[in-house]
Amino acid sequence: MKRNVLIIGAGGVAKVVAHKCAQHNDELGRIVIASRSVAKCQAIIDSVRAKGSPKLPAELEAHALDALDVEATKALIRETESQIVINVGSAFLNMSVLRACIETGAAYLDTAIHEEPGRVCETPPWYGNYEWKHLDECREKGVTAILGAGFDPGVVNAYAALAAQRHFDRIDSIDILDVNAGSHGKYFATNFDPEINFREFTGQVWSWQNGQWTSNAMFEVKRSDDLPVVGEQNLYLTGHDEVHSLSKNLDVSNIRFWMSFGDHYINVFTVLKNLGLLSEQPVKTAEGLEVVPLKVVKAVLPDPASLAPGYTGKTCIGDLVRGSRDGKPHEVFIYNVADHEEAFAETDSQGISYTAGVPPVAAARLIASGQWDARRMVNVEELPAEPFLELLDAMGLPTRIRDERGDRPWNQF
Amino acid sequence: MKRNVLIIGAGGVAKVVAHKCAQHNDELGRIVIASRSVAKCQAIIDSVRAKGSPKLPAELEAHALDALDVEATKALIRETESQIVINVGSAFLNMSVLRACIETGAAYLDTAIHEEPGRVCETPPWYGNYEWKHLDECREKGVTAILGAGFDPGVVNAYAALAAQRHFDRIDSIDILDVNAGSHGKYFATNFDPEINFREFTGQVWSWQNGQWTSNAMFEVKRSDDLPVVGEQNLYLTGHDEVHSLSKNLDVSNIRFWMSFGDHYINVFTVLKNLGLLSEQPVKTAEGLEVVPLKVVKAVLPDPASLAPGYTGKTCIGDLVRGSRDGKPHEVFIYNVADHEEAFAETDSQGISYTAGVPPVAAARLIASGQWDARRMVNVEELPAEPFLELLDAMGLPTRIRDERGDRPWNQF
Numbered sequence: 001m002k003r004n005v006l007i008i009g010a011g012g013v014a015k016v017v018a019h020k021c022a023q024h025n026d027e028l029g030r031i032v033i034a035s036r037s038v039a040k041c042q043a044i045i046d047s048v049r050a051k052g053s054p055k056l057p058a059e060l061e062a063h064a065l066d067a068l069d070v071e072a073t074k075a076l077i078r079e080t081e082s083q084i085v086i087n088v089g090s091a092f093l094n095m096s097v098l099r100a101c102i103e104t105g106a107a108y109l110d111t112a113i114h115e116e117p118g119r120v121c122e123t124p125p126w127y128g129n130y131e132w133k134h135l136d137e138c139r140e141k142g143v144t145a146i147l148g149a150g151f152d153p154g155v156v157n158a159y160a161a162l163a164a165q166r167h168f169d170r171i172d173s174i175d176i177l178d179v180n181a182g183s184h185g186k187y188f189a190t191n192f193d194p195e196i197n198f199r200e201f202t203g204q205v206w207s208w209q210n211g212q213w214t215s216n217a218m219f220e221v222k223r224s225d226d227l228p229v230v231g232e233q234n235l236y237l238t239g240h241d242e243v244h245s246l247s248k249n250l251d252v253s254n255i256r257f258w259m260s261f262g263d264h265y266i267n268v269f270t271v272l273k274n275l276g277l278l279s280e281q282p283v284k285t286a287e288g289l290e291v292v293p294l295k296v297v298k299a300v301l302p303d304p305a306s307l308a309p310g311y312t313g314k315t316c317i318g319d320l321v322r323g324s325r326d327g328k329p330h331e332v333f334i335y336n337v338a339d340h341e342e343a344f345a346e347t348d349s350q351g352i353s354y355t356a357g358v359p360p361v362a363a364a365r366l367i368a369s370g371q372w373d374a375r376r377m378v379n380v381e382e383l384p385a386e387p388f389l390e391l392l393d394a395m396g397l398p399t400r401i402r403d404e405r406g407d408r409p410w411n412q413f
Numbered sequence: 414m415k416r417n418v419l420i421i422g423a424g425g426v427a428k429v430v431a432h433k434c435a436q437h438n439d440e441l442g443r444i445v446i447a448s449r450s451v452a453k454c455q456a457i458i459d460s461v462r463a464k465g466s467p468k469l470p471a472e473l474e475a476h477a478l479d480a481l482d483v484e485a486t487k488a489l490i491r492e493t494e495s496q497i498v499i500n501v502g503s504a505f506l507n508m509s510v511l512r513a514c515i516e517t518g519a520a521y522l523d524t525a526i527h528e529e530p531g532r533v534c535e536t537p538p539w540y541g542n543y544e545w546k547h548l549d550e551c552r553e554k555g556v557t558a559i560l561g562a563g564f565d566p567g568v569v570n571a572y573a574a575l576a577a578q579r580h581f582d583r584i585d586s587i588d589i590l591d592v593n594a595g596s597h598g599k600y601f602a603t604n605f606d607p608e609i610n611f612r613e614f615t616g617q618v619w620s621w622q623n624g625q626w627t628s629n630a631m632f633e634v635k636r637s638d639d640l641p642v643v644g645e646q647n648l649y650l651t652g653h654d655e656v657h658s659l660s661k662n663l664d665v666s667n668i669r670f671w672m673s674f675g676d677h678y679i680n681v682f683t684v685l686k687n688l689g690l691l692s693e694q695p696v697k698t699a700e701g702l703e704v705v706p707l708k709v710v711k712a713v714l715p716d717p718a719s720l721a722p723g724y725t726g727k728t729c730i731g732d733l734v735r736g737s738r739d740g741k742p743h744e745v746f747i748y749n750v751a752d753h754e755e756a757f758a759e760t761d762s763q764g765i766s767y768t769a770g771v772p773p774v775a776a777a778r779l780i781a782s783g784q785w786d787a788r789r790m791v792n793v794e795e796l797p798a799e800p801f802l803e804l805l806d807a808m809g810l811p812t813r814i815r816d817e818r819g820d821r822p823w824n825q826f
Contacts, residue, residue, distance in 0.1 A: 187687045187688070188687065188688060268688070271680065271681050271684040272684070275601060275681070275685075275710070275713055275714065276713035277690065277709070277710070279713070283712040283713055285704075285705075285708040285709060286608075286712070289702075289704060289708070291698075291702060291709055291712075292698075295698040295699065295700065295702070296690070296698060296704055296706055297688070297690070298698070298699060299696040299698045299706075300688055300690055300696055300706055
């Protein structure tokens with residue numbers, strides 16, 4: 001039974017994680033939040049207390065931490081007796097936080113792939129460049145490391161595993177569809193860290209098609225779908241973490257990720273990209289100052305956390321799976337619909353942060369109970385999907401399924 | 414008879430100025446080019462020699478200079494015995510270069526209004542904020558300072574003076590129309606320093622209407638005109654230097670400046686402006702680096718000088734003047750058409766640099782000959798227009814006039 005959670009990061013997702021951990025602190029114990037800015041950590045604690053999120057009288061601590069500093073991170077893990085680390089800080093921190101977990105024995109959870117500042121959209125499979133190099137060491141040391149345990153990657157990986165185990169004899173294709181049909185009312189904003197958001201789209205788009213890696217440009221391949229609640233949507237083939245583990249762990253020839261974009265987003269993105277303003281490589285101003293353009297774009301855009309109060313509308317994220325069952329063609333869409341306003345009412349956060357922040361807490365509860373304490377490094381599809389989806393049903397992210405028999409909760413047959 | 418020219422700046426306009434000074438070095442004497450980067454000055458000298466521009470065996474010198482340093486600028490003026498200074502450096506330098514001229518007695522020429530880095534589109538009249546504060550001192554010391562002696566401001570001011578003196582009894586309106594119908598083949602670029610280009614459009618648009626200053630937003634007021642050579646064009650009311658002197662020096666109730674923009678330019682501009690990327694005020698990145706977004710935009714855009722080799726098409730810039738003559742309504746359009754490819758063939762430069770760079774050399778020749786050696790601070794419309802336009806006819810920027818009697822050279826009646 002692992003207890004006491006260290007949350008790394010103090011952005012929008014970290015705030016949801018803190019609220020949700022507090023709601024289940026009878027299972028999870030002490031909650032520590034650490035980031036470069038202790039003030040941001042403290043603001044999250046204030047929000048958690050103001051909303052009355054803690055189930056039991058809460059131990060909540062804020063700490064200043066540079067999580068690139070492995071020794072400092074190890075010291076904080078030990079000092080706070082944290083047995084579960086939920087890393088929802090910058091994507092640049094994964095390797096140093098993982099290292100601290102391996103050396104202290106704490107369980108490691110994250111929600112997105114590791115990135116190096118100077119590189120984007122590296123050679124597939126992405127996990128092979130950083131995380132999976134530590135597979136053997138985690139197994140040898142019995143360290144639990146669950147990679148990509150947010151919504152996507154994360155819940156959609158569990159949907160894929162559920163489809164493979166329960167709904168199909170053979171799967172031909174998994175198309176992960178990620179739609180945000182919400183409106184934040186700003187001229188332009190990204191729903192999570194703009195730096196990470198744009199980095200997803202500036203390089204080549206990797207997808208797994210016909211059993212091999214295929215490269216496209218962003219906004220090159222488009223599809224339209226009529227989806228539950230959010231209706232007709234335009235989605236574009238996008239590079240994304242989960243394609244890189246599902247292609248290894250499932251025997252499926254076509255795995256693609258699609259994200260919805262409005263024309264306005266595409267226009268702004270296209271202007272910025274074509275001008276070179278989304279580059280992660282430094283440029284020099286006429287005055288001789290070296291600066292990474294993307295970091296300046298991030299600095300002028302709204303803080304994603306600031307979007308929460310006015311955000312309306314819903315998200316719909318799920319797996320459209322095609323294959324055969326009992327010798328006949330079969331298709332299911334396993335999905336969740338989340339509501340921005342409900343997310344704000346519960347956790348002071350917008351829906352994108354909510355969908356990313358609730359699942360790692362469900363995963364942490366499953367580590368605490370032992371069900372997901374794998375004592376090795378895994379991606380979500382390698383773990384039992386059903387206990388995870390059951391917890392999510394109760395934690396605000398219910399799963400539904402749509403197939404030829406209609407639209408219903410995932411576990412209603 | 415003033416001789417020897419110091420050119421401040423080493424951008425696209427400075428290059429044209431250097432070529433044109435060299436073509437007339439029998440009148441102008443030694444040519445010195447000074448900027449922060451001595452390599453850029455030397456590259457211009459190399460271009461001048463490669464094109465064979467010098468009329469007489471040429472004295473050409475490159476110097477490194479921080480022109481904000483008044484003492485260094487004075488020392489260079491004295492050391493090089495320069496009696497005419499053509500300031501075509503950054504718009505932030507005017508006041509320090511003017512100071513150096515006043516204190517050494519050199520004649521001062523520039524092509525654009527002074528600007529302070531932290532301010533845009535200040536209270537009208539703009540010249541009153543900086544330049545005209547030195548009117549008395551220039552007159553007392555007998556220093557010649559000709560403000561805004563490029564094309565616009567500059568030649569269009571002479572067109573306005575010509576209209577007032579030769580074509581009208583009463584002028585009701587002067588609309589300066591600035592069309593660049595050229596194509597540089599890039600996704601996006603500005604034709605001169607992006608920082609100065611964008612600063613023109615990010616604040617309020619000042620125009621002189623019904624005898625008073627009127628404020629609009631950029632791209633708020635549009636007109637369409639069928640112009641010589643370039644045809645039908647969309648132009649937008651824009652703030653510009655010449656409105657601020659013509660409104661003082663001519664008795665005209667309506668003076669407006671209009672610039673042509675394509676939909677693509679407006680889209681890129683709108684995205685950048687709405688995101689805050691055109692701000693002249695510093696922002697702080699997540700890493701704590703202070704940076705002015707506009708300077709980063711400048712750093713990623715093509716160097717305007719680099720556009721020259723592939724630039725095709727023409728510019729058309731002129732004054733549409735309405736009023737009455739002999740008791741009847743009268744309208745004239747006095748204008749020039751310039752060609753990007755011809756400009757490149759002659760001076761290794763694109764047409765916008767050419768139209769801005771030729772006029773100050775014509776003005777320098779008139780200072781050298783004594784005709785424009787006013788021994789006070791003036792705007793171009795206060796000087797005799799005809800000798801200026803005659804020189805420009807021979808120097809590559811011929812003036813034409815279009816009225817009810819047809820389209821012909823300006824001095825053909």
